[in-house]
Amino acid sequence: MFSETLARVQGAPFAPPLVVCNDEHRFLVAEEMRMAGVRSADIILEPTPRNTAPAIAAAALQLAERDPDARILVLPSDHVIEPREAFVESIERASALIDDGRLITFGVVPDGPETGYGYIQRGEALHGGWRVSRFVEKPDRSNAVAYLAQGDFFWNAGIFLFAAKAYLEELDNHHPEIGAAARRAIETGNRDLDFFRLNEAAFRSAPAISIDRAVMEKTDHAAMVPMTATWNDMGSWSSLWTLGEADAAGNVIAGDAVVIDGRDNYIHSDKPLVATIGVEGLVIVATDDTVLVLPMDRSQEVRHLVTALKTSSREEAISHTRVYRPWGHYQNLEAGDGFLVKRIMVKPSAELSLQYHHKRAEHWVVVAGTARVTNGDEVFDLGPNQSTYIPKGAPHRLANPGSDPLHLIEVQSGDYIGEDDIVCLEDSYGRD
Secondary structure, three states, X not given: OHHHHHHXXXXXXXXOOEEEEEHHHHHHHHHHHHHHOXXXXXXXXXXXXXOHHHHHHHHHHHHHXXXXXXXXXXXXXXXXXXXXXXXXXXXXXXXXXXXXXXXXXXEEXXXXXXXXXXXXXXXXXXXXXXXXXXXXXXXXHHHHHHHHHHOOEEEEEEEEEEEHHHHHHHHHHXXXXXXXXXXXXXXXXXEEOOEEEOOHHHHHXXXXXXXXXXXXXXXXXXXXXXXXXXXXXXXXXXXXXXXXXXXXXXXXXXXXXXXXXXXXXXXXXXXXXXXXXXXXXXXXXXXXOOEEEEEHHHHHHHHHHHHHHHHOOOHHXXXXXXXXXXXXXXXXXXXXXXXXEEEEEEOOOOEOOEEEOOOEEEEEEEEEOOEEEEEXXXXXXXXXXXXEEXXXXXXXXXXXXXXXXXXXXXXXXXOOOOOOOOEEEEOOOOOO
């Protein structure tokens, strides 16, 4: 969906996108942009999550410094919007309101009493849109039914368009501490490879609050323009079921699954076979390390599960089994007492750091591509089905001299298996 969001804003009337993301996602974002052939205005790294108002403030400050008249279109990366032509038409219609100092949000005509979205009530008509009468948080079903019957309520798409300086002015009027924290985070931030890293202490001082609560619900300059494109906020697994291609029994299946006597299920498997008998209205999601099962009508409650996992300090709530790095990625396949098996992909012309370990040895087996191996004082190339052994304490480096991705299996063994048992001697990406 991030790639689709990038594609949505390529070409006129859009400038190169500026991306704000979590620090842990930086290499994933950079790789997706590289694969899509998209040049970014910048990639800003949030050292800690503070919600949308501070994140957008940091982006607005950076863009306003480059161009005092910069206009910003704020797009979440998890929306489905089709067709692009209708989306662009709505954006261009809204652009006419920016000159009046409007902060524009986009409303979607509701097709049902959805309780998972916020709502916008329109006010008096403006050229191309309406003033915003009020914003309403996610309602219960009875209120959602009433809003639908009333006819002047729209779903809040969470997409915004405004001049950078107008947003910053309204932020200073209503939450000056956010703008101040974002300015300090920019001023004391630093450049890191292709990223701009916000200062953690400064950014953490900003209150965690959404743009809706911090600005849009308080400003007198909020306007709404209808989004004529088909829109869906992929905020729940039931959204994927709604958009997916169902079989005759209403089951949407992504991945390997066998369903017997089942109806209206969404089943997604990244790897293992999922087999069901006689189940109805369920969401079943199987990834490398987790299986999720819940009733379709409770798919909005996944956030409670995430909170419980974080409270229990579960790693599954924080990171995926695939970890992205500037040179490529690795994925943990199997772990046990004193060993860890990884699958590693190294991009063409990329290399890992020169390093050694105190407590573990490693075996490398090349699956595809060519590996240039530094092992102590030796440097040599390995092809598919060839392997090498890296003893404890030996300086080593893995590089890909070829034009195709390098794939290999790494087996770590020793008294301690951990990413902190790395002594970096030299790194092409400026990491410690």
